[in-house]
Amino acid sequence: MDIAARFICWVEALFWEDERYRLLESFDGGQRPRLQIDGAELTLFVWREFCERPEPPAIQGPSVDESIASLRRAFASLADVQLESVVGVGRRVKTAAHRLLQWTFRR
Secondary structure, three states, rough: OOHHHHHHHHHHHHHHOOOOHHHHHHHOOOOOOOOOHHHHHHHHHHHHHHOOOOOOOOOHHHHOOHHHHHHHHHHHHHHHHHHOOOOOHHHHHHHHHHHHHHHHOOO
């Protein structure tokens, strides 16, 4: 499971545990299955709980530094694959692009 999926899983679990957000279920007339969440509800929950609250919920999963490192690895490997797949890319262009990516993700 990738980082985004893990984030959605534990954030969604927090949403379902919070009874204050059950009021949102009444807005659709009860036509939606209970185990389904839409983007508006999740956005509201994330904003209220993680942005507005003085003490947001504890983060589950990798730390911010670990997440950034994981994203850097993913983007770097993706860039290598894309550069390799382009026909006729000169070595100098590939090297310059690779250096630019390394500089970008080292920050």
